[in-house]
Structures are given as C-alpha cells and as structure tokens.
Amino acid sequence: MGRLFGTDGVRGVANADLTAELALGLSVAAAHVLAEAGTFEGHRPTAVVGRDPRASGEFLEAAVVAGLASAGVDVLRVGVLPTPAVAYLTGALGADIGVMLSASHNAMPDNGVKFFARGGHKLADELEDRIETVYEQHRTGEPWARPTGAGVGRISDYAEGFDRYVAHLIGVLPNRLDGLKVVLDEAHGAAAHVSPEAFARAGAEVVTIGAEPDGLNINDGCGSTHLSLLRAAVVEHGADLGIAHDGDADRCLAVDAAGEEIDGDQILAVLALAMREAGQLRKDTVVGTVMSNLGFKIAMEREGIHLVQTAVGDRYVLESMKAEGYALGGEQSGHVIVLDHATTGDGTLTGLMLAARLAATGRSLADLAGVMERLPQVLVNVPDVDKSRVGTSPELAAAVAEAERELGATGRVLLRQSGTEPLVRVMVEAADIEQARAVAGRLADVVKSALG
Incomplete structure (x- = not known):
C-alpha cells in the first residue's frame, strides 16, 4: 500500500479512491493510535467533526462519525465550517481529535480526510504513519478492539460552533472595518456563511459572490483558483478590496480596487509590517517557502525583516514557526498562519486582518502591497x-x-x-x-x- 497521507491529509476521488470504508477505517485507526499514544489519558475522548459542502461529504461524515463512535469516541458534529474553524473548535472545546472532510481547492469529485490532534494542530508524520499501519493491519485481518454497552461513543450536533468561531475572529481584530466595502468570493465552499457574517459584524459593507453552495459547485470557476469573477465584481461595485477563499477557506487571496491580484507573498508583506508596528512580529521574522517570490525576500530585507524559507506546504511553515517561536508565516498560494490566533492557515482571519490594515491606515491595498515588487x-x-x-x-x-x-x-x-x-x-x-x-x-x- 502506498502512503495514504499526503501533505494535507488523505485525498482522492470520493467513492472511488476515498470510500466510506476507508474513511471509517482511518477514523477507527486514528482513535486507536491516539489512545496508544496516551492522548486520551484515561478520560472519555471527544472529537470535533466538520466538513465542506461537497455532496460526498455527507456520506463520508457519516462514515467518520460511525468509526469514531464505534471506537468509543464521543463526537460533536459542527456541520459545514471552514477547516480553520474545525481546528479552532478542537482546541477551544478541549477535544482530543478534530476531523475535517474537504479536498480544499480540488474539484468537486474529490474529497479528503484531515485529522487534528488536541489543541487543533495537524498530526505529526509519525502519527499519520502509525494510523496507516494500524488501518492496514485491520484491513488484512487483524480485528479491532471494540467497546460495547456504555463504552461506545455518543454523537451530538454542536450548532454553537458557527457563532463561537465568528466571535473568535472578531475578537482578535485590532480595529473595526467601518467604512470599507469588501467583495467576498466564497468559492461556494465552507466559508459561504461564516466569512460574510464575520466581515459584516466587523463593520464592513459586504458584497458576496460564490456563496450559494449546492454540494456540486464548490470551486467551480470561482474562489482563490479563479479570480476573474472577483476582479470584475470589485470594479463593478467600487469596492476597496476583494477577498477570495478556496473550498475549505484555509486560503486567502485578494484583489485591489483596480481589480489587480494581491497574492500570498504580498499579503504576508503587508501583515508583517503591521505586526511589527504593533510589536507582534516576534524576532522580526516571517516564514515563507521556497516558492516565495524573490521580490518578497528583497522587500523584507529592505524593511529589516528576516525571511525563513521552508519546503512547500503550510505544515512545514507551521513546524518552523512552532519550533522557533515565530508569529507569522505562509505561502504564496494564500495559506497564511497567524500563530497567536490560529493553528493553521485561516483565510477568513487573513482577509479580516488585511482589511483591518486598510481601515487603520486609510491607505489603499495597492499602496500597501506596493512594499514589494513581484518578479515574473x-x-x-x-x-x-x-x-x-x-x-x-x-x-x-x-x-x-x-x-x-x-x-x-x-x-x-x-x-x-x-x-x-x-x-x-x-x-x-x-x-x-x-x-x-x-x-x-x-x-x-x-x-x-x-x-x-
């Protein structure tokens, strides 16, 4: 068996590569592995399970929930929410496991399973490897240890997750967004309701596109991988900026008032200067990847900010940030991690912080992003x-x-x-x-x- 886990969980064509049986088996294996690792520490374990709006997420959620409960894990279903919301709620609720069903920016036929450990952090490679081993052992004939009676997990819905996550986003903003007009492209994805609600509560005038998920249209010609609709909408509505997410809203790309793209490197540059000004950019360092534009590195050096570069993948950015205590990192693709407020890339939080910088300075996004020149x-x-x-x-x-x-x-x-x-x-x-x-x-x- 080839390695199931990629850089961002297990993905494949739903009901072909990623079947209900696989999702169930991985969930049971994850529960067993985390129990063996001492994660549950003798208490009854709890899991938070969320998904994006893909149609296949419905049966995959059922499989994951069934697998966890059969392994003795109590499950809180939070429904359709962004990946960073599931990570946040896993930490905020003191859950032992978080599970997100999404294939992020991939086309609708795909789906994925992503696990979070206690605190809302991605699993270490060795734990993923162990989950695969345990899953394969069961698949080839080794039986699970199964609880019975009162030992089985209980399943309940946690509808409060939406408001709790939005309140968290609003609570970490340095200032309100009153006076800003923002167009949000939600990719018909997991943030279709969360992101507009957060921006509106923060005081922005909000125009939404790509915010009518039907289970089949996620990422279809919209969102962070297709910016043409957002560019046109920003110009049409005379907005100050546009924000685009991907299917699970762990990414954020932006568009300025003239409809020009602002990529992840430029967003990082704007936020790095804002955080340094506020005394929040620890060690005057920002973490990027080997894909970071050379213009970003030049700009940071000019501003006296050190750039650390990792392998491509937000998990490697996060590993570097956690190991060295850095506060800000991300990728050109729009995965931006603000470690004081999130354990993973959070597209809604990133968009809010970018908009907050515009509101605080009164400067345009084009002006702020002009701190760096993107080399071709x-x-x-x-x-x-x-x-x-x-x-x-x-x-x-x-x-x-x-x-x-x-x-x-x-x-x-x-x-x-x-x-x-x-x-x-x-x-x-x-x-x-x-x-x-x-x-x-x-x-x-x-x-x-x-x-x-």
Whole structure:
C-alpha cells in the first residue's frame, strides 16, 4: 500500500479512491493510535467533526462519525465550517481529535480526510504513519478492539460552533472595518456563511459572490483558483478590496480596487509590517517557502525583516514557526498562519486582518502591497507523470542545470512534486517574463519526456 497521507491529509476521488470504508477505517485507526499514544489519558475522548459542502461529504461524515463512535469516541458534529474553524473548535472545546472532510481547492469529485490532534494542530508524520499501519493491519485481518454497552461513543450536533468561531475572529481584530466595502468570493465552499457574517459584524459593507453552495459547485470557476469573477465584481461595485477563499477557506487571496491580484507573498508583506508596528512580529521574522517570490525576500530585507524559507506546504511553515517561536508565516498560494490566533492557515482571519490594515491606515491595498515588487514567476503543472522520479532523473537534472546557467543570478528554477495530485510543478523566476515562460516551457517538455 502506498502512503495514504499526503501533505494535507488523505485525498482522492470520493467513492472511488476515498470510500466510506476507508474513511471509517482511518477514523477507527486514528482513535486507536491516539489512545496508544496516551492522548486520551484515561478520560472519555471527544472529537470535533466538520466538513465542506461537497455532496460526498455527507456520506463520508457519516462514515467518520460511525468509526469514531464505534471506537468509543464521543463526537460533536459542527456541520459545514471552514477547516480553520474545525481546528479552532478542537482546541477551544478541549477535544482530543478534530476531523475535517474537504479536498480544499480540488474539484468537486474529490474529497479528503484531515485529522487534528488536541489543541487543533495537524498530526505529526509519525502519527499519520502509525494510523496507516494500524488501518492496514485491520484491513488484512487483524480485528479491532471494540467497546460495547456504555463504552461506545455518543454523537451530538454542536450548532454553537458557527457563532463561537465568528466571535473568535472578531475578537482578535485590532480595529473595526467601518467604512470599507469588501467583495467576498466564497468559492461556494465552507466559508459561504461564516466569512460574510464575520466581515459584516466587523463593520464592513459586504458584497458576496460564490456563496450559494449546492454540494456540486464548490470551486467551480470561482474562489482563490479563479479570480476573474472577483476582479470584475470589485470594479463593478467600487469596492476597496476583494477577498477570495478556496473550498475549505484555509486560503486567502485578494484583489485591489483596480481589480489587480494581491497574492500570498504580498499579503504576508503587508501583515508583517503591521505586526511589527504593533510589536507582534516576534524576532522580526516571517516564514515563507521556497516558492516565495524573490521580490518578497528583497522587500523584507529592505524593511529589516528576516525571511525563513521552508519546503512547500503550510505544515512545514507551521513546524518552523512552532519550533522557533515565530508569529507569522505562509505561502504564496494564500495559506497564511497567524500563530497567536490560529493553528493553521485561516483565510477568513487573513482577509479580516488585511482589511483591518486598510481601515487603520486609510491607505489603499495597492499602496500597501506596493512594499514589494513581484518578479515574473511562471508556474507550469505537468500532469500524469511519475512525480517520484523528480529528484533522480539524470535527463531532468541536466535540463535544470542548463536552465540555471541561462538565468544566472537574476532567476531561479524549482521543480517539485505535488503533495496532493499526480503532477510535477515547474517554477521559473526571471527578471524578464518572456524568458521565464520560455525556460519553463522547455523544462515542462523535459519533465513529460523524462517522467511520462
């Protein structure tokens, strides 16, 4: 069996790769592993379970809840809420396990299972590996230890989760948003009700698009992976800014008043300066990834802020932040972690904090984001290749070396395998966009021929 867990939980086509049986089995295995690790410490364990609006989330939620309860875990169902809301509630309610059913920005047929440990933190790799081992042992014939009678878990709905999470978001804002007009693109996803409510309670005038989930339309031509609708809506409504989330709302991208995209690096730059001004940017450091734009690094150095770069994936950003005590980190894709207020990327919180900076300074988003200049960066996804051979192909290594010689000190090349999809990502950065496109195109062709 190949490793089930990717960089962000277990994902696949719902009812094909990710079946009810798999979801149930992983949930039971997680309960057993966490019990063995001493997480429950002799008390009756509790889990918080939430999902995004995908139709498949309904049967997968039922499977997860059944698995946990059959293992003796009491379950609080919080319904459709963002991933960061489930993480927050896991910590706030003192639960032992959090489970989120979502495939984030992936298309509707996909779904996923993501586990959180006590406190709302993602599981360590070794715990995920142990869950897989225990699940496989059961699948091949080793029986579960099953409680009976009063030992089985009880299931209840926790409708208060919505208001408790929104109150948390409002409570951490440094100032209100009165006077701002904001367009929110909710990707027909998990934040379709939460995000508009939070922005409205904070004082903003809110226009929503992509906020009518029907179980089938999540991420369909909208949200953080499709910004054209948001750009048009911001200009049409004369808004100060637009905010776009993905399906589970752990991401945030933005659009300024002219309809220009503001990516995760720019958002991090704005928030880093705001937090330093407030004395909240510990060690004057922000954490990014190897995908961070070179312009972001240059801007932070100019402002006297140190940039730490990790492997791609918000879990690696978070690991660095926790290990060194940093307060802010994130990815160009819009995963932004403000560790004092969240244990994972929180798109709604990020959008609120960005809007709060506009309200506090009276400056436009374009002006604030102008602290950094984005160098041209081209990303090409090459699907249906053997991504595991990215680091071992001699043909590919030679092509990368030649590209690096061509770009010199003014650019860079990065090839990496996707953690959630069967593809290789080719990133080329250069001072000239046409050169970056040409080099990226050539490398993508080599990836296809060498790994296809």
